[in-house]
Amino acid sequence: MGAVEILVMSLTSSLCLYFLLTLIRGLHKLWWTPIHMKNQLSSQGIKGPSYRFFHGSTKEIFNMRNEAMSRPMNLSHDIFPQFCLLFTHGLTNMVQESFKVRIIFNGLALKLNWFSIEVMLERWKHHEGKEIEAIDFISDFKDSFWEQLLRREEHFSDELVRGIHNPILEIIKKREEKVMTGEGSSFVGDFLQLLVEAHHDANASLKISIEDLVDECKTFYIAGQETTSTLLAWTIFLLIGKKGGAQFIWPTKSKSGWNHKTQDCKNVSNSNQLLSYKLSVPVLIWGLHKLWWTPIHVKNQLSSQGIKGPSYRFFHGSTKEILNMRKEAMSRPMNLSHDIFSTILPHVHSWIDKYGKNYLQWFGPKAQLVVTEPELIKEIMNNRDNAYPKPETANYTKKLLGDGLVTSEGEKWAKMRKLANSAFHAESLKKEKMGAVEILVISLTSSLCLYFLLTLIRGLHKLWWTPIHMKNQLSSQGIKGPSYRFFHGSTKEIFNMKKEAMSRPMNLSHDIFSTILPHVHSWVDKYGNNYLQWFGPKAQLVVTEPELIKEILNNRDNAYSKPEIGNYAKKLLGDGLVTSEGNMIPSMISSIEVMLERWKHHEGKEIEVCEEFRLLTSEVISRTAFGSSYLEGKNIFQMLMKLALISSRNAYKLRFPGISKIYKTNDEIESEELVKGIHNAILEIIKKREEKVMTGESIGGDFLQLLVEAHNDPNASQKISIEDLLDECKTFYIAGQETTSTLLGWTIFLLAIHTDWQEEARKEVLSLFGQQNPNPDGITKLKTTSMIINESLRLYPPAITITRKVEREVRLGKLTLPANLLLYITTLAPHHDPKIWGEDVHLFKPERFSEGIAKATNNNIAAFFPFGIGPRTCVGLNFATTEAKIALSMILQRYAFTLSPAYVHSPFQLLTIRPQHGVQVMLHLL
Numbered sequence: 001m002g003a004v005e006i007l008v009m010s011l012t013s014s015l016c017l018y019f020l021l022t023l024i025r026g027l028h029k030l031w032w033t034p035i036h037m038k039n040q041l042s043s044q045g046i047k048g049p050s051y052r053f054f055h056g057s058t059k060e061i062f063n064m065r066n067e068a069m070s071r072p073m074n075l076s077h078d079i080f081p082q083f084c085l086l087f088t089h090g091l092t093n094m095v096q097e098s099f100k101v102r103i104i105f106n107g108l109a110l111k112l113n114w115f116s117i118e119v120m121l122e123r124w125k126h127h128e129g130k131e132i133e134a135i136d137f138i139s140d141f142k143d144s145f146w147e148q149l150l151r152r153e154e155h156f157s158d159e160l161v162r163g164i165h166n167p168i169l170e171i172i173k174k175r176e177e178k179v180m181t182g183e184g185s186s187f188v189g190d191f192l193q194l195l196v197e198a199h200h201d202a203n204a205s206l207k208i209s210i211e212d213l214v215d216e217c218k219t220f221y222i223a224g225q226e227t228t229s230t231l232l233a234w235t236i237f238l239l240i241g242k243k244g245g246a247q248f249i250w251p252t253k254s255k256s257g258w259n260h261k262t263q264d265c266k267n268v269s270n271s272n273q274l275l276s277y278k279l280s281v282p283v284l285i286w287g288l289h290k291l292w293w294t295p296i297h298v299k300n301q302l303s304s305q306g307i308k309g310p311s312y313r314f315f316h317g318s319t320k321e322i323l324n325m326r327k328e329a330m331s332r333p334m335n336l337s338h339d340i341f342s343t344i345l346p347h348v349h350s351w352i353d354k355y356g357k358n359y360l361q362w363f364g365p366k367a368q369l370v371v372t373e374p375e376l377i378k379e380i381m382n383n384r385d386n387a388y389p390k391p392e393t394a395n396y397t398k399k400l401l402g403d404g405l406v407t408s409e410g411e412k413w414a415k416m417r418k419l420a421n422s423a424f425h426a427e428s429l430k431k432e433k434m435g436a437v438e439i440l441v442i443s444l445t446s447s448l449c450l451y452f453l454l455t456l457i458r459g460l461h462k463l464w465w466t467p468i469h470m471k472n473q474l475s476s477q478g479i480k481g482p483s484y485r486f487f488h489g490s491t492k493e494i495f496n497m498k499k500e501a502m503s504r505p506m507n508l509s510h511d512i513f514s515t516i517l518p519h520v521h522s523w524v525d526k527y528g529n530n531y532l533q534w535f536g537p538k539a540q541l542v543v544t545e546p547e548l549i550k551e552i553l554n555n556r557d558n559a560y561s562k563p564e565i566g567n568y569a570k571k572l573l574g575d576g577l578v579t580s581e582g583n584m585i586p587s588m589i590s591s592i593e594v595m596l597e598r599w600k601h602h603e604g605k606e607i608e609v610c611e612e613f614r615l616l617t618s619e620v621i622s623r624t625a626f627g628s629s630y631l632e633g634k635n636i637f638q639m640l641m642k643l644a645l646i647s648s649r650n651a652y653k654l655r656f657p658g659i660s661k662i663y664k665t666n667d668e669i670e671s672e673e674l675v676k677g678i679h680n681a682i683l684e685i686i687k688k689r690e691e692k693v694m695t696g697e698s699i700g701g702d703f704l705q706l707l708v709e710a711h712n713d714p715n716a717s718q719k720i721s722i723e724d725l726l727d728e729c730k731t732f733y734i735a736g737q738e739t740t741s742t743l744l745g746w747t748i749f750l751l752a753i754h755t756d757w758q759e760e761a762r763k764e765v766l767s768l769f770g771q772q773n774p775n776p777d778g779i780t781k782l783k784t785t786s787m788i789i790n791e792s793l794r795l796y797p798p799a800i801t802i803t804r805k806v807e808r809e810v811r812l813g814k815l816t817l818p819a820n821l822l823l824y825i826t827t828l829a830p831h832h833d834p835k836i837w838g839e840d841v842h843l844f845k846p847e848r849f850s851e852g853i854a855k856a857t858n859n860n861i862a863a864f865f866p867f868g869i870g871p872r873t874c875v876g877l878n879f880a881t882t883e884a885k886i887a888l889s890m891i892l893q894r895y896a897f898t899l900s901p902a903y904v905h906s907p908f909q910l911l912t913i914r915p916q917h918g919v920q921v922m923l924h925l926l
């Protein structure tokens with residue numbers, strides 16, 4: 001390998017490693033750490049607003065504060081919340097620190113500002129006996145750049161930073177010149193002097209850079225001015241209150257009164273907060289860990305210690321809650337009370353009450369412990385061994401303050417602090433900075449890094465960017481729906497709604513839509529006929545409008561694809577069924593006879609028919625499609641049933657893509673074993689069949705025969721793989737059995753409670769067949785039975801879910817659907833729509849179909865489609881209805897039946913819509 005290649009490779013690998021580590025660190029910070037923190041504290045009883053991914057509580061705080069500031073205020077002193085916010089996130093952060101207050105007072109009282117105060121008082125003379133705006137005069141200390149700094153918008157901030165640097169550099173330069181010309185002696189000991197000297201210090205370890213010098217100046221301009229002027233203004237305000245006003249008129253009535261000034265202050269602090277809160281978009285790859293895993297972990301850790309707090313909301317943390325609380329608080333009128341805590345920081349005020357004195361809230365994804373217990377505050381503030389360093393400063397605060405004393409850490413802080421102490425005569429603080437812990441990275445191969453990196457980026461793209469993009473695309477076209485939850489989409493909501501619906505006891509009503517698909521039922525109401533829901537991160541358009549359903553299902557140019565199944569199924573049941581129907585009917589009849597033999601033991605007694613029909617349809621599909629018996633395929637059916645159970649209980653449980661390669665749940669392990677078991681059992685049947693083919697034994701053209709022949713086809717283009725063969729068999733074992741057995745179960749249930757229709761049907765059967773077995777000709781003439789079966793399929797359609805995927809951008813009605821959008825169509829919606837069927841939609845009325853389906857549906861094929869519509873219509877339609885008609889006829893010929901008191905009405909979905917506890921009927925021999 002050439003040197004250049006090696007160089008390129010090593011560069012790529014280190015770049016990958018860098019990205020990977022950045023990503024992991026980001027995730028750790030935004031996700032894992034906040035959750036861990038929260039849990040740790042909540043287990044200790046510390047509660048707080050929930051952590052929102054990335055934003056934590058910032059949005060809420062920002063909005064609450066904004067809201068609070070917009071409310072006119074009386075002369076109340078309850079300002080805690082307002083300042084608290086600033087303490088935590090903004091400029092006045094620095095006021096929190098006692099040393100700084102000391103610095104400022106030292107500075108004010110002892111050194112620099114005597115002169116300034118005298119100048120100010122001189123000006124005040126002009127206002128004697130007149131109105132004066134105290135804060136204006138007090139903030140005369142202000143430098144022009146400060147004014148400029150605070151009143152600009154975010155996008156000017158870079159420019160501002162440069163703008164601020166220049167005048168400071170100017171001042172520094174002047175001072176340096178003065179020092180050079182020997183003029184410096186008059187400044188001895190002032191802060192700037194100390195800084196300039198430090199900058200020129202010959203001892204490299206004591207020397208500070210020019211950037212540090214500028215930052216420090218900025219810090220002190222702000223810390224030394226804004227805080228003090230505010231303190232003085234408030235003090236004066238309170239003194240007025242006590243003395244009844246003298247030379248001050250409060251509040252001002254005029255253009256530039258205090259209120260106006262407060263307004264200015266508000267703008268100032270708002271713009272600062274804007275800068276602080278408008279968090280810039282993070283590097284994508286940081287997101288997941290930081291925004292999700294970390295908060296949850298932190299929360300768990302803390303909650304196990306009893307720390308409580310509002311739950312962490314993905315990305316937003318507590319911000320939304322805070323916002324709303326703040327809005328609410330600000331809308332309450334306030335009297336002259338000084339109790340402003342609940343107005344300015346309503347969230348802290350109420351959460352302290354709710355979660356305890358120390359609780360956990362979320363500054364975006366960052367866990368933030370709100371400590372109000374004085375003892376703890378003391379402990380934190382007094383800590384001197386750096387157990388509580390300052391948090392990282394928000395981007396814009398950093399721009400504002402530079403990396404000066406307020407924001408800096410470690411050795412730099414220590415150095416600056418020493419300078420400040422001597423300049424402002426503040427007591428010196430011991431400072432021992434813990435060395436930064438360097439994480440040593442174990443070298444990874446470049447390909448591994450790249451792999452992880454790409455997987456993560458792909459994951460984030462899929463889980464975050466794509467859903468949001470898809471949502472925006474559709475919402476701009478008026479399509480609404482439940483909001484997308486990271487990774488889970490709507491699954492959790494759907495799962496819970498289903499759970500809740502299933503727990504409601506149900507009477508004998510046929511109104512099963514709200515029980516089986518409670519989410520579709522309620523979201524159609526809420527968001528409209530066609531709405532967007534989320535199957536995990538996949539956008540799924542639920543379409544219930546018949547016109548659109550028709551358009552989708554009838555589409556023939558592959559705009560809406562379906563997972564390819566059934567190609568070979570069609571060979572048998574598509575073309576095959578029509579011709580082989582004659583062969584199938586005797587097979588069906590003999591299977592039904594076997595079943596009715598068993599029923600003899602139940603005469604005059606109760607019988608559970610669903611299990612009976614399961615065995616029957618299994619036997620029928622085994623015989624007709626696989627040329628074997630149910631017994632031979634019994635294992636396969638049982639394993640398929642177990643698999644169906646597992647897949648249905650996991651239908652709304654999502655797992656991270658690829659995670660099952662590392663860790664498998666019990667269900668995953670079991671399902672893999674089942675799949676293997678099913679494959680082996682089917683292979684066994686195939687082997688036997690192949691042996692028979694070899695020995696020349698004639699089987700006829702059953703389904704398995706067609707599949708085996710296709711598998712052995714010498715023409716490569718016609719040949720099907722063994723996997724395809726297995727899949728095809730599985731599909732048929734399931735599709736050919738489950739659906740038809742539930743159709744029969746529900747029909748018997750309906751006839752058991754509508755004995756008049758049972759009698760009608762019996763009459764028809766007896767008139768056509770007498771006591772003879774049904775024949776193909778008579779079967780086509782069963783009109784009443786067909787009406788009953790159709791009404792049964794309308795009320796209890798066995799297959800309720802039809803899905804499609806948008807292959808390419810396509811127009812559907814007035815909508816433009818983006819590629820990859822999933823479409824969800826359910827037969828339940830139109831089948832139970834009173835607008836289509838009338839107010840008696842939930843009643844069993846087979847007479848609806850007395851003049852055929854077209855008449856019943858007013859030629860709207862998407863009003864009734866238990867077997868689907870269009871090119872992908874069920875291949876087993878004739879097979880299933882024929883089987884059902886024969887079975888019903890043969891039962892009606894022999895028995896009358898009524899519903900047993902043991903029956904519990906509980907339709908539920910497990911592959912098909914089935915009676916959860918079976919259908920128990922009393923069997924009366926005719």
Ligand code: HEM
Nearest residue numbers: 566569735736739740743799866867868872874875876880
């Ligand atoms: C009452 C009984 C049945 C009902 C309600 C039913 C329902 C459905 C529905 C709604 C579809 C369309 C799915 C779609 O458009 O995506 C379908 C497709 C299918 N059904 Fe059935 N089915 C029944 C019986 C059967 C039987 C007995 C078999 C096999 C013997 C069968 C095999 C299939 C196959 C292979 C497909 C896929 C067709 C394709 O995608 O081209 N079904 N069924």
